[in-house]
Amino acid sequence: MTSPHPLSPGAAQALDAFQQAGSWEQRARLLMQWGEKLEPLSDSQRVEENRVHGCESQVWLVAEQVDQQWQFRAAGEARLIRGLLALLLVRVNGLDSQALAQLDLNDWFNQLGLARQLSPSRSNGLNAVLKRMRELASAA
Known part of the structure; x- marks a missing residue:
């Protein structure tokens, strides 16, 4: 299933890179590289109010x-x-609330081969992170 919402240039770049990776090892290396591109959150953003519950490791999410x-940022x-x-x-940034509500997370990670x-x-x-994004969007 393809998304009714076109991919942003960044999402298209990610999809291209991951589809060209021939093995899990290559995709794992790419995954680590993409993680290094995340803009760090400040200590004032790494607070309980921004923590996503439902994740085994600690994850924080801020939205604007x-x-x-x-536009979301996460750590x-x-x-x-x-x-x-x-x-x-890279897949959700730039979407409006309706597109965010319709996003198929499993489809996106299937396309990436992950x-x-x-x-x-x-x-x-x-899924907990996406759910929190949708909650923030619907509360706005």
């Missing part, structure tokens, strides 16, 4: 809406989680 489009303690967060952010490597706890954690 600019001209009806959402996580584990390297692999940071990579997954970066790939989630869905099979997501443990149930990581998958649940990513």
Whole structure:
């Protein structure tokens, strides 16, 4: 299933890079590289109010809406989680609330070739992050 919402240039770049990676080892290396691109959150943003519950490792999420489009920033303690967060952010940043509500997270990670490597706890954690994004969007 393809998304009814076009990919941003960053999401298209991620999809291209991951589809060209021939093995899990190459995708894992790419995942770590994407995680290193995450803009760090300040100590004042790493507070309980911004923590996403439902993740095994600690994850913080902040959101800002600019001209009806959402911009999220996130941080996580584990390297692999940071990579997954970066790939989630590149897919959701710039979406409006309706597009965010319709996003198929499993489809996105399937397209990237990462869905099979997501443990149930990581998958649940990513879904918790997306759920929190949707809560922030609907509260705005």
